[in-house]
Amino acid sequence: MKPRSGAKVIIESFxxxxxxxxxxxxxxxxxxxxxxxxxxxxxxxLTRHEQGAAHAADGYARATGKVGVCIATSxxxxxxxxxxxxxxxxxxxxxxALTGQVPTxxxxxDAFQEAYTSGITRSITKHNYLVxxxxxxxxxxxxxxxxxxxxxxxxxxxxxxxxxxQALTSVPYPKEIEIRGYKPTxxxxxxxxxxxxxxxxxxxxxxxxxxxxxxxxxxxxxLHELATRAxxxxxxxxMGLGTFPETDPLALKMLGMHGTAYANYAMVEADLIISVxxxxxxxxxxxxxxxxxxxxIVHIDxxxxxxxxxxxxxxxxxxxxxxxxxxxxKILEPPRTAAWLKxxxxxxxxxxxxYKDDDALRPQYVIEQVCAxxxxxxxxxxxxxxxxxxxxQFYTYTKPRxxxxxxxxxTMGYGLPAAIGAQAGLPGxxxxxxxxxxxxxxxxxxLATACLNDLPVKVMxxxxxxxxxxxxxxxxxxxxxxxxxxxxxGKDCPEDCDxxxxxxxxxAIPDFVKLAEAxxxxxxxxxxxxxxxxAIKKALATKKPVIVDFIVEREENVYPMVPSGGSLKHMMGGxx
Amino acid sequence: xxxxxAVLVENRFGVLARVVDLFSTRGFNIDSLNVAxxxxxxxxxxxxxxxxxxxxxxxxxxxxxxxxxxTKVIRFFEGDHVEREMLLAxxxxxxxGRPELMEIARLCRxxxxxxxxxxxxxxxxxxxxxIARLLELLKPFQILEIARTGPAALxxxx
Numbered sequence: 004m005k006p007r008s009g010a011k012v013i014i015e016s017f018x019x020x021x022x023x024x025x026x027x028x029x030x031x032x033x034x035x036x037x038x039x040x041x042x043x044x045x046x047x048x049l050t051r052h053e054q055g056a057a058h059a060a061d062g063y064a065r066a067t068g069k070v071g072v073c074i075a076t077s078x079x080x081x082x083x084x085x086x087x088x089x090x091x092x093x094x095x096x097x098x099x100a101l102t103g104q105v106p107t108x109x110x111x112x113d114a115f116q117e118a119y120t121s122g123i124t125r126s127i128t129k130h131n132y133l134v135x136x137x138x139x140x141x142x143x144x145x146x147x148x149x150x151x152x153x154x155x156x157x158x159x160x161x162x163x164x165x166x167x168x169q170a171l172t173s174v175p176y177p178k179e180i181e182i183r184g185y186k187p188t189x190x191x192x193x194x195x196x197x198x199x200x201x202x203x204x205x206x207x208x209x210x211x212x213x214x215x216x217x218x219x220x221x222x223x224x225x226l227h228e229l230a231t232r233a234x235x236x237x238x239x240x241x242m243g244l245g246t247f248p249e250t251d252p253l254a255l256k257m258l259g260m261h262g263t264a265y266a267n268y269a270m271v272e273a274d275l276i277i278s279v280x281x282x283x284x285x286x287x288x289x290x291x292x293x294x295x296x297x298x299x300i301v302h303i304d305x306x307x308x309x310x311x312x313x314x315x316x317x318x319x320x321x322x323x324x325x326x327x328x329x330x331x332x333k334i335l336e337p338p339r340t341a342a343w344l345k346x347x348x349x350x351x352x353x354x355x356x357x358y359k360d361d362d363a364l365r366p367q368y369v370i371e372q373v374c375a376x377x378x379x380x381x382x383x384x385x386x387x388x389x390x391x392x393x394x395x396q397f398y399t400y401t402k403p404r405x406x407x408x409x410x411x412x413x414t415m416g417y418g419l420p421a422a423i424g425a426q427a428g429l430p431g432x433x434x435x436x437x438x439x440x441x442x443x444x445x446x447x448x449x450l451a452t453a454c455l456n457d458l459p460v461k462v463m464x465x466x467x468x469x470x471x472x473x474x475x476x477x478x479x480x481x482x483x484x485x486x487x488x489x490x491x492x493g494k495d496c497p498e499d500c501d502x503x504x505x506x507x508x509x510x511a512i513p514d515f516v517k518l519a520e521a522x523x524x525x526x527x528x529x530x531x532x533x534x535x536x537x538a539i540k541k542a543l544a545t546k547k548p549v550i551v552d553f554i555v556e557r558e559e560n561v562y563p564m565v566p567s568g569g570s571l572k573h574m575m576g577g578x579x
Numbered sequence: 580x581x582x583x584x585a586v587l588v589e590n591r592f593g594v595l596a597r598v599v600d601l602f603s604t605r606g607f608n609i610d611s612l613n614v615a616x617x618x619x620x621x622x623x624x625x626x627x628x629x630x631x632x633x634x635x636x637x638x639x640x641x642x643x644x645x646x647x648x649x650t651k652v653i654r655f656f657e658g659d660h661v662e663r664e665m666l667l668a669x670x671x672x673x674x675x676g677r678p679e680l681m682e683i684a685r686l687c688r689x690x691x692x693x694x695x696x697x698x699x700x701x702x703x704x705x706x707x708x709x710i711a712r713l714l715e716l717l718k719p720f721q722i723l724e725i726a727r728t729g730p731a732a733l734x735x736x737x
Contacts (some may be wrong), residue, residue, distance in 0.1 A: 125593075126600055134595065183650050184589060306645070308645055
């Protein structure tokens with residue numbers, strides 16, 4: 004093969020792996036890659052911050068199911084990717100991140116823009132590499148795409164010194180690759196699956212717990228068949244939203260800290276929990292010693308380390324969710340669940356998700372209207388905090404890959420760049436970022452990326468002037484000591500603010516409408532409930548990025564709520 | 580509980596750091612770790628002694644297996660393997676005299692690997708309890724410094 008540069012090999016890998024969108028920012032140590040990128044058919048999106056590039060690659064991957072790719076330069080470029088990689092890692096999102104590095108001869112010399120990227124990213128990636136020889140580059144790139152996308156997906160970082168990008172190699176890009184130490188178990192053990200079938204047959208109060216693994220493996224159809232044939236109710240984790248249509252009577256919606264009362268009650272009373280692609284995170288189990296004490300637990304997961312990590316498991320099945328469910332469906336014998344479903348229906352009727360539907364402009368109402376006006380068909384991204392939980396609760400999800408949110412790491416500033424990535428991957432889709440006025444400011448610079456690339460994302464800011472979720476915890480658990488959570492507080496505020504809002508200065512910093520306009524987007528402000536629907540309609544009809552600034556009830560809380568470390572039995576609030 | 584685990588890994592840049600990182604990231608307690616090339620220069624063998632309850636030890640084994648650079652994790656049980664560790668001990672001859680120290684070395688089959696005016700350095704290979712016993716015997720002489728490798732382990736039989 005004719006020798007070509009490392010930079011050319013990188014572009015070759017994009018073409019071979021069918022990468023159609025790349026996000027990033029150039030810099031001294033990656034100019035060679037960009038030099039080649041410019042000559043290639045690959046779509047490149049220039050973000051305004053490397054964190055935005057990482058989240059955009061992540062949003063692209065979650066929305067399309069393909070591997071997301073981002074590029075950053077050495078040193079600060081690489082360290083700016085860190086939050087995005089950690090976000091993708093916690094939520095098992097396939098991302099390949101390429102970082103430039105100072106030339107090999109200078110590594111370790113504290114060179115200009117040098118950081119120990121492979122060390123920094125080691126614990127927040129599925130795997131990472133430092134390429135020291137250009138002849139290893141074709142293999143490493145092939146391995147990276149394979150590792151990112153298969154098994155339990157995750158981010159892979161490749162650190163490539165500048166001289167390696169420039170050096171020539173005639174090693175071809177491999178068609179197939181075998182990695183000795185990497186063999187994810189796809190097929191579940193048949194004896195284990197038979198045990199699952201037996202347990203289902205005997206169960207009186209079974210519940211299916213569906214997580215992000217169902218989306219990763221594309222198992223939603225099999226999950227639906229399992230639930231409907233066996234008449235078993237389904238609750239989902241935050242990451243599992245969309246795996247089972249919430250319009251189905253068997254749907255319990257989300258469980259856990261801010262889950263529905265009926266989902267949590269079902270978990271408490273269940274005699275069998277069938278977990279598919281979920282990892283029993285602390286936000287869903289509550290107090291571990293009181294979690295699902297009445298139930299046998301089936302845990303289907305492709306990652307053996309997830310099984311038995313926090314909850315003792317009765318029937319573990321290591322394997323791909325789709326492959327395992329397919330085998331299970333062959334031998335499935337439905338249990339008798341009529342009485343159980345009747346009981347759950349009663350809970351649903353008695354304690355639905357609710358909020359005070361009065362004349363005030365409440366955030367939950369906004370989300371319900373977004374859902375109604377997009378016919379539940381939008382791709383929703385969220386920031387983190389109250390906005391995220393309300394988006395999880397009050398939008399009705401029916402399809403996988405329509406709810407993109409930083410679940411594990413809880414990264415504020417995720418929503419806007421993720422929406423940009425999703426829109427880049429799905430040009431025809433309606434992409435809506437449900438945001439808070441705190442979170443949105445953490446990556447607001449990406450509005451430029453959206454505007455300049457004609458990515459017409461819609462940002463719905465639920466503006467309460469607070470870091471709302473922390474404010475809620477301060478109200479409930481810190482004796483209303485609202486320290487540093489008011490985003491409208493300034494030097495002109497009374498020193499002893501009593502949070503009555505009477506003395507609040509009449510200003511908004513930033514003015515999100517002006518901010519939108521400054522970037523070339525459309526800004527709309529809504530202060531009254533009656534203006535919510537027209538504003539959303541206008542936003543959806545606009546072919547440009549739009550920010551709608553909803554000035555909502557300041558002290559609205561997210562309910563129901565299981566206090567951190569509490570039992571799922573004991574929920575606070577939630578009644579209208 | 581204490582457990583000895585052998586891990587076969589790719590002999591590549593950064594693999595040792597990755598394994599060590601895993602222990603600190605996950606909060607596992609590591610007693611000792613040694614690593615060296617095997618007969619296949621592309622593969623290194625690590626012997627790791629860890630502490631923890633059964634749940635922790637299970638996580639340790641699973642997390643080690645999960646690393647892309649790991650090709651095999653071998654779990655050892657009581658009696659199914661041999662373990663040997665090397666000890667170097669620099670011991671003062673001023674308190675109880677050189678002849679007595681040499682006598683202990685001879686009886687315990689330790690080598691004298693370095694001789695100084697006021698000390699002897701003993702080299703010894705043995706199982707954990709043998710090393711403990713030797714150190715007990717050396718204590719009255721005043722031990723100036725020791726270096727231990729941590730055990731290496733191999734399964735018994737084929």
